[in-house]
Amino acid sequence: MRLVFLGPPGVGKGTQAEKVAGRYGVRKISTGDLLRDAVRNRTSLGVEAKTYMDQGQLVPDSVVIGLVRDKLEDPGCAKGFILDGFPRTVPQAEELGKVLEERGILLNRVINFQASHVEIVKRLSGRRSCPKCQATYHLTFAPSKRGAQCDRCGESLIQRSDDQPEAIETRLKVYEQQTAPLISFYETQNLLSRIESVGPIDSVYENVTKVLAAYDMA
Numbered sequence: 100m101r102l103v104f105l106g107p108p109g110v111g112k113g114t115q116a117e118k119v120a121g122r123y124g125v126r127k128i129s130t131g132d133l134l135r136d137a138v139r140n141r142t143s144l145g146v147e148a149k150t151y152m153d154q155g156q157l158v159p160d161s162v163v164i165g166l167v168r169d170k171l172e173d174p175g176c177a178k179g180f181i182l183d184g185f186p187r188t189v190p191q192a193e194e195l196g197k198v199l200e201e202r203g204i205l206l207n208r209v210i211n212f213q214a215s216h217v218e219i220v221k222r223l224s225g226r227r228s229c230p231k232c233q234a235t236y237h238l239t240f241a242p243s244k245r246g247a248q249c250d251r252c253g254e255s256l257i258q259r260s261d262d263q264p265e266a267i268e269t270r271l272k273v274y275e276q277q278t279a280p281l282i283s284f285y286e287t288q289n290l291l292s293r294i295e296s297v298g299p300i301d302s303v304y305e306n307v308t309k310v311l312a313a314y315d316m317a
């Protein structure tokens with residue numbers, strides 16, 4: 100199983116990637132998570148990336164491509180992987196193609212998750228996360244039972260700096276300009292499947308598994 104989960108920020112692709120990876124025992128590779136780890140650990144890469152991330156801009160292609168290249172070397176990826184939030188530009192997609200070709204493997208499918216602009220803004224602006232254990236919540240759709248504290252570890256929840264209104268607008272513009280062209284990029288390679296990412300998480304997941312089954316992956 101070698102998949103790319105494509106879609107605007109906040110569409111729920113990370114949540115779905117987590118579920119699929121857990122169910123099928125494949126690796127989820129989220130460049131957003133890898134970059135946030137680097138920021139938290141104050142590595143030189145993290146320091147460079149933080150300015151872009153806080154503003155909702157994309158981190159330079161060379162940085163993220165290096166991260167993904169390293170992760171794909173991981174023996175844990177042998178059974179398969181789901182790329183979540185990568186590629187996000189055409190040059191990243193082209194580079195990914197080269198990296199996979201070097202390894203003699205191909206992508207099986209690219210799943211494009213879609214939802215309306217209004218829905219996405221609602222999801223991003225209500226998102227909260229735990230700075231300690233990285234659990235994520237939503238004020239309305241998936242609130243913590245302990246209010247402003249994390250259910251898992253009790254830490255006070257925070258709002259990601261790039262989930263502030265101004266950064267959300269920038270991220271959605273960046274998505275339209277730089278990432279949305281990947282839909283036709285993968286469509287012309289006959290790799291694209293589309294999923295409406297609306298309604299309960301489990302019903303979206305069911306639609307994901309239908310796509311996987313249709314391509315002999317489930």
Ligand code: AMP
Nearest residue numbers: 108130131152156157158163184185187
């Ligand atoms: P995410 O959690 O996927 O929404 O990513 C959070 C932020 O990390 C993005 O707004 C970008 O600043 C950065 N980022 C994540 N993935 C990429 C990527 N593939 N290319 C460039 N920047 C990225």
